[in-house]
Amino acid sequence: MTVSQTSFGSHEPVLDVKNLTVKYVGDSRSTTAVNDVSFSIGAGEVFGLAGESGCGKSTIANSIMRLLKDPAKIAAGSISFGGKDVLAMNQDELRRFRWQDVAMVFQSAMNSLNPVLTIGEQMADIFTTHAGYPRKESLRRAAQLLELVRMDPARLKSYPHQLSGGMRQRAVIAMAVALKPSLLILDEPTTALDVVVQQEIMAQIKDLQRELGFSVLFITHDMSLMVELSHRMAVMYGGRIVETAKAHDIYTAPGHPYTQALMGAFPPLTGPRIPLKGLPDGVKFRNIPDLAEIAPGHFVAPFDADAEAAVLEGAAQ
């Protein structure tokens, strides 16, 4: 890791999420998908958000991009990006904010390319629409972009179906960084890909990040991948952050039982075959309290050790 480890308050954060609460409002009852979540991402920092399906991590990403649709409602909290209040932006401001300031690569984004337009047409569109370049200049820049992700510029003339999944995903990542955003949100960018391709794409994102210096919000359920890529990370459970610290600290000394379970869910590739427990079916943590600092920069939601252990044991069989 050559990029400096940013910690709380050392820089002016690029993104600052404070006490965010998102509810899905139903007729009779509403569900709180994100409950009083706060975190910030510094300049040039890769921040990971880990958790299982349904824990609210994608909802957070969508809140930052202001992509939430009914019945989702931001019930409380604030999101500020470079000092600007994201939640107060009007349509025009949002249009500039998205893609130019913050770009997002969605899960299986490779399937979101338009099948009837060539890659070149779709990439040139970004420059003609958002930056106002003429068509020829746009195409030239599109070719540069492909080179940035080490694809042959001749691919501009290809249609999406002519590319493999990995190449499509690269094209999508190239498109995301086209306007030099200061924050890139990656929502499970490689889940649909094979390991070999996944590793190459992650290496490429790392290179791009070093080259262009943007911050990254990286969302995944794969803890190993996240620890490898992120500087700092947070673990979410049931709409709450249960632990946040430098990625390496969480890897070496996970504090919360849920983090430990999540870490234990990935068998190692070396060493003896040790029985792992994972998280037994039916275990639920409820009423997760606010984070408390257990070591410098390492925050864990307090838990009743005995009670949690009893729950884990009880559900094991």
Next chain:
Amino acid sequence: MSHAVLSPARPDVSSLTPALEVRGLGKSFHIGGLFSSQAVRALHGVDLTIGRGEIVALVGESGSGKSTLARCVARLEKPSEGAILVDGVDVLKRDRFQASREFRSQLQMVFQDPFGSLNPAHRIEHFLRRSLTIHGKGGTRQRGSEEQTRRRLEELMTTVGLQADMLDSYPHELSGGQRQRVAIARALAVEPNVILADEPTSMLDVSVRIGVLNLMRKLRDEQGISMLYITHDLASARYLADRTAVMFAGEIVEEGESLDLLANPAHPYTQLLVSAVPDPARAGSYDPIHRAQLRQAVMASAGCAFENDPEQRCSSKEPVRHQVGDPLNRHWVRCHLYRPRAGAGGHALATEPEPGD
């Protein structure tokens, strides 16, 4: 699970008739229009043996043919060539047109998607009872047998780690992990010798995956059921399986004791796969130059690391096998000189251009 290190397979596995044996299995798919004579060879000359009470993992990337192999073995697809032996009997000869009930009671499948494999309109009891009835393991209308069936149902649920009162639940009331356990219980009801599990954990939440793997291991340990575990996740293959076979472009390129195979991968394709698994313990290990060399070695190898193998001479025509390391590990690798057919390389290998190309 009190022991510190998980026990390996029983030592006597090789002396008995294997539970499942695949010999020279091949499968081609016809492509193109009605008059086209083109075909894609999805599998070619696959030999695989699963001993009694042994768990064998089949790993490879998507498109490598591992699911096609599973579908052929489960008789959901008709193989183009080769033989499938269950308990030493060639089932393709015995039941020529479709799988017989006898075959189904010997071999059961667990599929990837527990959300799609359980009919949402029925209670859990229905799935298990149906398995029992069809295969005559209970559920007949004789007097007194209802009680027996009921006991068997509850026993099945306990075996897979579910509460017996969940028999009255509908699938939508269960979590993904619980549903996969029901799918396993349904396979168990038949009392099979072999279970074929095609990516049984890939749709589950990460924290419950281990639980399902532990359950599969427990079934092997307690009931001696052999398993073919198909996955793209090398770490879970290492965790669960006694032996691992690596598939590339429809052929098995390396096979051996799981720990040994992943610690000392001999084939460049296996090395490629192993080096790509994210592991924080060796972060920053990505090396594009080494990667390009491995690709080159897979697709157009110039030499074989086992050139001086006294047992087996190298051959670029025949898929000869070289012994790797200690014979006890039964670890072999296909000769590096043998080249995959043109265009057969997994798309990850064939179409991704390397930097500087």
